[in-house]
Amino acid sequence: MQPARHHWRKFKNASMQAVTCLCALLVVVPLGLIFYHVLKSGFSSVNWAFFTQLPKPVGEAGGGMANAIGGTFELLGLAALLGVPLGVLGGVFLSEYGSLRLNWTVRFAADVLNGVPSIIWGMVVYALVVVPMKGFSAWAGGIVLGMMMVPLIMRTTEEVLLLVPNGYREAALALGIAQWRTVLQIVIRTALKGIITGILLALARVAGETAPLLFTAFGNRFWNHHLSDPIAAVPRQIFDYAISPYEDWHRQAWAGALVLLLFVAIVNVSVRVLTRDRFAKRS
Amino acid sequence: MDGQLVSSHPLRRASGNLARRAVGDRVFQWLTLVMAVSVFVLIILIGYELAHGSHLALRKFGWRFLTSSNWDPVNEQYGALPFIFGTLVSSGLALAIAVPLSIATAVYLTEIAPHWLRQVLTLFIELLAAVPSVILGFWGMYIMVPFLSANVFPHLQKLLGFLPLFRGPSYGPCMLSGGIILAIMVVPIITSVSREILRSVPGLQREAAFALGATRWEVTRIAVLSYAKKGLFGAVILGLGRALGETMAVTMVIGNTPQIGASLLSPGYTMASAIANEFTEATTDVYLSALFELGLVLLGVTVLVNALAQLLLKTFAGRSVKPQN
Amino acid sequence: MPMTTEPKDPRPPARLSPPLPAPASEQGPAAPGLSTPAVSAQELSIFFGSNHVLKRVSLDIPARAVTAIIGPSGCGKSTFLRSLNRMHELVPTARMEGRILLFGQDIYARDVEPVLVRRRVGMVFQKSNPFPTMSIADNATVGLRLNGMRNRSVLAERMEQSLVMAALWDEVKDRLGAPAVSLSGGQQQRLCIARALAVQPEVLLMDEPASALDPLATAKIEDLILELQKDYTIIIVTHNMQQAARISDNTAFFYLGELVEYGPTSKIFTSPAKKQTEDYVTGRFG
Numbered sequence: 001m002q003p004a005r006h007h008w009r010k011f012k013n014a015s016m017q018a019v020t021c022l023c024a025l026l027v028v029v030p031l032g033l034i035f036y037h038v039l040k041s042g043f044s045s046v047n048w049a050f051f052t053q054l055p056k057p058v059g060e061a062g063g064g065m066a067n068a069i070g071g072t073f074e075l076l077g078l079a080a081l082l083g084v085p086l087g088v089l090g091g092v093f094l095s096e097y098g099s100l101r102l103n104w105t106v107r108f109a110a111d112v113l114n115g116v117p118s119i120i121w122g123m124v125v126y127a128l129v130v131v132p133m134k135g136f137s138a139w140a141g142g143i144v145l146g147m148m149m150v151p152l153i154m155r156t157t158e159e160v161l162l163l164v165p166n167g168y169r170e171a172a173l174a175l176g177i178a179q180w181r182t183v184l185q186i187v188i189r190t191a192l193k194g195i196i197t198g199i200l201l202a203l204a205r206v207a208g209e210t211a212p213l214l215f216t217a218f219g220n221r222f223w224n225h226h227l228s229d230p231i232a233a234v235p236r237q238i239f240d241y242a243i244s245p246y247e248d249w250h251r252q253a254w255a256g257a258l259v260l261l262l263f264v265a266i267v268n269v270s271v272r273v274l275t276r277d278r279f280a281k282r283s
Numbered sequence: 284m285d286g287q288l289v290s291s292h293p294l295r296r297a298s299g300n301l302a303r304r305a306v307g308d309r310v311f312q313w314l315t316l317v318m319a320v321s322v323f324v325l326i327i328l329i330g331y332e333l334a335h336g337s338h339l340a341l342r343k344f345g346w347r348f349l350t351s352s353n354w355d356p357v358n359e360q361y362g363a364l365p366f367i368f369g370t371l372v373s374s375g376l377a378l379a380i381a382v383p384l385s386i387a388t389a390v391y392l393t394e395i396a397p398h399w400l401r402q403v404l405t406l407f408i409e410l411l412a413a414v415p416s417v418i419l420g421f422w423g424m425y426i427m428v429p430f431l432s433a434n435v436f437p438h439l440q441k442l443l444g445f446l447p448l449f450r451g452p453s454y455g456p457c458m459l460s461g462g463i464i465l466a467i468m469v470v471p472i473i474t475s476v477s478r479e480i481l482r483s484v485p486g487l488q489r490e491a492a493f494a495l496g497a498t499r500w501e502v503t504r505i506a507v508l509s510y511a512k513k514g515l516f517g518a519v520i521l522g523l524g525r526a527l528g529e530t531m532a533v534t535m536v537i538g539n540t541p542q543i544g545a546s547l548l549s550p551g552y553t554m555a556s557a558i559a560n561e562f563t564e565a566t567t568d569v570y571l572s573a574l575f576e577l578g579l580v581l582l583g584v585t586v587l588v589n590a591l592a593q594l595l596l597k598t599f600a601g602r603s604v605k606p607q608n
Numbered sequence: 609m610p611m612t613t614e615p616k617d618p619r620p621p622a623r624l625s626p627p628l629p630a631p632a633s634e635q636g637p638a639a640p641g642l643s644t645p646a647v648s649a650q651e652l653s654i655f656f657g658s659n660h661v662l663k664r665v666s667l668d669i670p671a672r673a674v675t676a677i678i679g680p681s682g683c684g685k686s687t688f689l690r691s692l693n694r695m696h697e698l699v700p701t702a703r704m705e706g707r708i709l710l711f712g713q714d715i716y717a718r719d720v721e722p723v724l725v726r727r728r729v730g731m732v733f734q735k736s737n738p739f740p741t742m743s744i745a746d747n748a749t750v751g752l753r754l755n756g757m758r759n760r761s762v763l764a765e766r767m768e769q770s771l772v773m774a775a776l777w778d779e780v781k782d783r784l785g786a787p788a789v790s791l792s793g794g795q796q797q798r799l800c801i802a803r804a805l806a807v808q809p810e811v812l813l814m815d816e817p818a819s820a821l822d823p824l825a826t827a828k829i830e831d832l833i834l835e836l837q838k839d840y841t842i843i844i845v846t847h848n849m850q851q852a853a854r855i856s857d858n859t860a861f862f863y864l865g866e867l868v869e870y871g872p873t874s875k876i877f878t879s880p881a882k883k884q885t886e887d888y889v890t891g892r893f894g
């Protein structure tokens with residue numbers, strides 16, 4: 001091989017390695033920038049008032065996002081009521097029962113649902129819940145978030161259950177334990193950590209959703225006292241403040257963004273750390 | 284003497300605990316089936332509500348809905364072309380930016396990076412995927428767009444202003460900003476799916492190329508990338524599906540002006556943004572129905588694109604990849 | 609009652625009422641007559657789809673003895689074992705013809721619950737599989753608890769009994785709450801045996817129980833089997849012929865899904881009737 005050609009190949013090899021490395025670092029830059037700016041602009045505004053006070057009337061400075069934070073938790077609770085049973089038990093069906101063809105179809109449908117834009121979910125629940133109820137409500141918000149969670153939780157639950165070695169199922173059945181008890185008290189119990197992980201990730205995911213809440217929960221400048229009333233949520237509040245012309249509201253939006261971002265980041269990171277522990281112990 | 288055991292311990296169904304157990308099996312299986320089938324119910328609900336809601340507009344406008352660019356609620360004229368245009372262009376831009384970056388990153392992570400760096404970078408990319416869209420939009424609106432409009436767009440206009448793509452007045456919130464924000468959102472998913480695809484390429488392929496004396500990059504190019512072409516394409520299409528449906532982040536940086544123009548530096552409007560901004564303002568039934576029809580178009584496009592992506596990924600790797608985050 | 613020091617319970621193995629909180633008395637009738645085989649397979653054939661895995665096997669296995677099933681891999685010995693507690697039915701395409709009698713009762717009769725069969729016929733697997741989320745004590749009693757038994761004192765009693773019978777009690781008695789996975793491989797397998805014994809089966813099936821264990825642990829398992837044999841009927845599948853020769857009273861040699869020869873272990877290994885058997889036990893193939 002001629003030395004010139006060889007040098008060219010070596011050069012190309014090294015430069016491509018450098019290029020891909022650069023791309024990888026470039027990809028992470030936005031993350032760093034976002035965290036930096038959110039921390040910088042939001043840190044000073046996150047104070048006790050932020051967590052405990054309601055928004056002040058337009059034009060007045062101060063106030064907080066207490067109702068939005070409470071609202072987000074309420075919505076997550078409602079969403080979990082709908083999403084967790086459907087998702088987990090559906091995942092159990094995919095993993096333990098069913099036929100090849102039916103399960104393939106269900107999985108495909110779940111994947112399709114995962115790809116439906118969040119705003120479309122909002123429109124559907126608007127027509128389904130808001131119109132009959134003649135108004136925006138926490139119910140509608142909880143329902144739309146719950147529906148969005150179902151395919152997510154279903155797939156992660158199925159994945160985790162499939163990882164449970166068959167030997168445990170066989171051992172339980174060989175003891176004369178009925179199949180449903182085997183699934184419930186042996187298989188699910190073994191995979192419980194993974195199932196909870198999936199639920200937490202799904203919750204963190206829908207906690208940050210704004211679009212579906214735009215015309216379901218709608219938002220509220222006060223506390224929500226009845227589930228049939230509109231309810232505030234952190235992402236919605238951030239959006240409203242962000243597009244407003246008021247400087248003070250922008251400041252509060254940064255604070256809200258910081259709180260939301262930290263919440264989502266902490267859930268995601270701790271989940272990864274926990275699952276890594278699981279693998280380490282196994283090997 | 285022999286027969287005593289036979290009568291004393293019947294294996295037959297007994298009442299009480301045993302019958303309960305058989306029922307338990309059936310009930311539990313039926314319960315999980317019903318829960319699993321809920322996905323079909325959800326799909327039907329979505330399809331039905333959108334079709335039902337857009338019925339009015341479908342009847343009134345027909346195909347004109349898709350071909351007219353006159354979106355004029357005051358005069359009850361609804362042509363969705365600007366939104367379709369905006370969605371396609373912004374998503375196309377996003378892919379143009381994100382695909383090379385993502386695939387290069389995926390290659391780096393699977394073939395080149397040292398082990399410890401792999402885990403760290405993967406964590407960061409997963410974190411980026413988890414950032415809520417409204418926060419990204421907020422950051423884009425107040426940090427990225429002012430920066431670009433002050434430092435980047437003027438230079439782009441100076442250098443490339445002869446191209447129709449960069450001609451005309453430049454605004455901060457514009458199609459290009461929308462494309463960039465979408466690219467940031469779409470990079471994590473294309474990267475992670477591509478990573479899985481590249482990882483599933485059998486080691487034998489690489490070994491054969493190495494044995495022929497190829498450099499690391501040549502191995503990657505010949506044995507890995509071309510083998511994984513189909514799967515990588517599927518990853519890209521998956522990213523496209525995500526970009527098409529994205530609402531909040533785009534709304535905050537794209538300018539929200541329904542117009543069709545050649546310049547990337549002028550504002551645009553996507554289908555999702557239009558729905559988000561105008562839904563609660565829709566005062567008449569026709570207006571609302573037009574927005575529902577917009578949603579129907581968006582749903583149709585997104586579902587088709589996602590289905591295509593799943594098909595590509597399934598037939599490549601033999602397993603389906605769930606679009607997480 | 610000084611039951612805790614007894615290594616085994618002197619009651620006969622015919623525990624006829626299910627170990628549930630049933631009001632029926634626990635004492636069964638007299639021990640089965642010697643002429644009733646514990647397990648009797650009659651013209652047993654098993655198909656997985658179109659695959660004819662077991663071909664018309666007929667075999668009578670005596671009670672309170674150890675019967676070994678030997679043969680090269682793929683000969684159907686595991687499938688045969690699993691048909692004795694209806695575990696082969698877990699494969700969706702499984703189909704069987706013929707009969708299997710457990711102490712004279714057809715276990716495949718139309719109205720028989722597989723779950724009940726499996727409580728009378730226990731099984732220990734090749735790879736030990738104590739449930740990872742449970743402690744040692746919970747593992748031992750899981751068969752009882754998940755079948756509805758709630759009486760704490762009975763559970764504690766059975767747990768101790770079964771751990772004693774599995775020769776594990778002394779090693780774990782002061783850490784019963786420890787996770788089961790903290791035990792060594794051999795200990796885990798003995799725990800699985802205890803777990804199976806706790807439901808008081810009449811027959812114990814063992815599918816190569818020591819093949820994943822080191823020689824020391826294997827020896828302990830073999831000693832255990834010889835002890836258990838006094839009260840239980842044990843059927844053990846093994847690819848280790850020396851093991852079969854050491855611990856079994858009778859041996860059945862399977863080849864390509866057929867029962868080639870069955871008889872007292874001493875005879876099978878010293879003067880087998882069929883040439884195939886002789887070739888296998890002398891190591892000419894397998």
